[in-house]
Amino acid sequence: MGDKYDPLIVYPVYAALPMEKQILIFEKVPENTRKVIIATNIAEASLTIDGIYYVIDPGFSKIKTYNPRYNMDSL
Numbered sequence: 001m002g003d004k005y006d007p008l009i010v011y012p013v014y015a016a017l018p019m020e021k022q023i024l025i026f027e028k029v030p031e032n033t034r035k036v037i038i039a040t041n042i043a044e045a046s047l048t049i050d051g052i053y054y055v056i057d058p059g060f061s062k063i064k065t066y067n068p069r070y071n072m073d074s075l
Contacts, residue, residue: 006032013039013047025049 011025026049029035037049041057 006034008034008036010036010038013037015040 009029011021013022013025025035025037025047035051037052039047
């Protein structure tokens with residue numbers, strides 16, 4: 001995006017991610033850099049990370065049943 005925006009460092013967090021990669025979310029990032037953490041709802045509910053200002057929840061959920069009357073192609 002050029003010089004118009006501060007650089008981003010993006011970290012994923014999910015249960016199957018190796019521990020040495022999970023701990024990266026707690027490290028400080030360089031000045032004028034934004035840290036973005038993409039996390040599952042389990043990680044979001046069970047972690048406290050200093051410096052987090054916004055949490056965006058898209059509202060997705062797992063559906064444990066199948067309904068053949070509901071067809072995603074019809075949306």
